[in-house]
Amino acid sequence: MAGSGNNAGQQTFAQKFASRKVQRYLVIVTFMFVPLLLLLVFTYVPFAKMVQFSFYDMKYIGARHFVGLKNYVDVFKRSDIFGSLFVSVYYMGGAVLQLALALFFATMMVFKVKGESIFKATMFFPYLVCGIAVGFIFKFFYARGYVLDTILTMFGMDPDNIPLWLQDQKINNFSLVATSVWRYTGQNMVLFLGAMMSVDTDLYEAASLDGANKWHQFRYIIMPSIKSIIVLNLVLSISGSLSAFEPPYVITNGNMGTGTYFVIMNRLAHENQRVGLACAMAIVLLVIIIICTVAQKLFFKYAFNDGTEDESKAAVKRKKLEAKKKGGA
Amino acid sequence: MKNKKLLSLGLAVSMVFTMTGCGSNGDGGDSGSSKNTEVPTIDKIKLGEDYKDLKADITILTDRTDIVDTTYKGYAEKFKETYPNINVTYEAITDYAESVTLRLTNGDWGDICFIPDSVEKSEFSNYFIPFGDHSVLNNTYNFVTEKTYDGKVYGIPNGGTAGGVAYNKKVWKEAGITELPKTPDEFIKDLQLINDKTDAIPLYTNFSAGWTMGAWNDYVGIASNGDPDYKNNKLLHQKDPFTKNEENSGPYAVFYTLYEAVKQKLVEEDPASSDWESSKKRINDGEIATMVLGSWCVNQFKDAGKHPEDIGYMPFPITIGDKQAAASGGQYAYAINNKASADNQIAAMVYVKWLLEESPIFDDEGSIPALKGKELPESLSEFDGVELLSDNAPAEGEESLFDDIRNTAEVLSGDYPVTEVLEAALYGKKSLDDLMKEWNQKWTSAQESYSVEITG
Incomplete structure (x- = not known):
């Protein structure tokens, strides 16, 4: 991005790799990888499996039969x-x-x-x-x-x-x-x-x-x-x-x-x-x-409005009205 | 800076390697210096002669958390006197059935376990090695039929129980009962006598423990009709099995006994706050007169207090024709891991054989020995004249059908259906006949969903 823009268009791979933008993504991906992996393995994959199981007539072990809804x-x-x-x-x-x-x-x-x-x-x-x-x-x-x-x-x-x-x-x-x-x-x-x-x-x-x-x-x-x-x-x-x-x-x-x-x-x-x-x-x-x-x-x-929101809404309305008036004038 | 990069690279590489290490663990079991590759069947082993130089460490899983460090450890030590190179370690698991079901699916759980009830027969060969052919082992051991699939025995029980009723002899005598009841109605009458003449609770249901209610399901087999083919071969094909008959036998009679006892207030006042642990001492002390549980409970009741001589065990009060019958069945069955190394499998086989034939385990637990020809334990002496039968094997191709049907029908499976009987009687909202009619319907629709032929 900003740091390596000198001869744009002809960057070598090494230069590209060293560029701040790529490095930033690398850091982000590396740090996110482990938590995302954990989340995926222990939350989303089991959940997807559960959705799948819900369409089957099955026991923990043994054959499974698809039964639809x-x-x-x-x-x-x-x-x-x-x-x-x-x-x-x-x-x-x-x-x-x-x-x-x-x-x-x-x-x-x-x-x-x-x-x-x-x-x-x-x-x-x-x-x-x-x-x-x-x-x-x-x-x-x-x-x-x-x-x-x-x-x-x-x-x-x-x-x-x-x-x-x-x-x-x-x-x-x-x-x-x-x-x-x-x-x-x-x-x-x-x-x-x-x-x-x-x-x-x-x-x-x-x-x-x-x-x-x-x-x-x-x-x-x-x-x-x-x-x-x-x-x-x-x-x-x-x-x-x-x-x-x-x-x-x-x-x-x-x-x-x-x-x-x-x-x-x-x-x-x-x-x-x-x-x-x-x-x-x-x-x-x-x-x-x-x-x-x-x-x-x-x-x-x-239903459970404390009133403050009305005020701010009213304020927004008022501003809009004023803007309209100005525009109209 | 460079050092850091190197370090992180090294770390990454080592992590990758540890992961591949995990991957190859599964089949690395028999890569050791094993000489024995052929695992013999259990009948071929001569105890004290074969495999005396075999070196192995085996692990055995058990549900008996209470005696794992005392009695069971003693067995392992005694075994070592004959087989000094085989180390046996017991691992006790609290929530046995559920945890082991989960652990079985990855092969790394030890060498010997008790087969949890949730493993179906058709699955045995995925987890265990066979002990031998049914036709051979059936001559030597009791109860092997229960864990047989396709002619091979995958599990041998560590003893058997008889299905009957535990009672406090002194209380029953105080109530003036001289002859044990033979029919559900006699039983109820006797409970009424106990209620009138003594301070004891006539029948303690142990409702809140749950599994103690599930125990009632066990009497539906042989005790209710004296037919060893009933549970595995007839019940499946029977139309409306829960219908009342004239003799008052059959499944209906089992639940009739419970229903009437509750309805006539011959059970504890507040079943919801009953307590299993203290009930053992209370039946020993004579505060409770009767409990309906398998014979395994007798020794526990005797050990629970100062009056072991008062605990008796009688057959379930149903008479078929002019005879009474009791189911004798295997307890948890030993099975050997098919993913263990050959050496471990042999050592496990030797240990199981030793437990069955030479250890004092049957006396210790008061159970019917698995080895044929050994004497019945003293606690079952009142079963004189009662036929002790075990369930016959299901027909070929129907090995898991009974489990399938009762699980689908949600009747005779687990504790809940029996608690339904008690609740119906307790709140008086539903008659037993209505409830049994519902069960018949559930049974029929489960039979239909597996397209079972109805024969009788």
């Missing part, structure tokens, strides 16, 4: 598979509650409370415990006559009135969702808190001088500043709740009507060796997650 038809026709998506609704409800709680606690901590770091650490701690261990903790927590039952009887509840937390189909999904809320609230809170820290504290002072109470400060200062983090967390929790796996798998093994989509997928793939069907399920789930994510993005763009 039959697996996809089965995903939508079988009540156990499609019904399991409704179990995810519980987890979505849990996700919303979890974000609200996290936002609440994070806001409390932004306004200087006593023992802030202890609270923060205690709330964040569950996230550090591995999901399988959390499952086992709660398996015993909910078991008949164990932790939860004991606590409730201590507070004077009649043991005969305590429901079977994991067996009663009216409440067992709530029990499971509660474990995942318990686990992730702290992590969401820390994320929110991190974003809130970047808000200039002078703004709170200025706002309170103008007579804004804490709610106003939250609504008009904090919320707009951390909007992108809220959206991100919501997207992550909704897609996470569609793919909820650990609590039902460890605690109830997906029985008693608690089987989420992933648990059913795991069962079909590993117990019945219906790999093709499980791959089709995975792809259907991917599509559902994409749809959910896009829908949320759109929702936040149009």
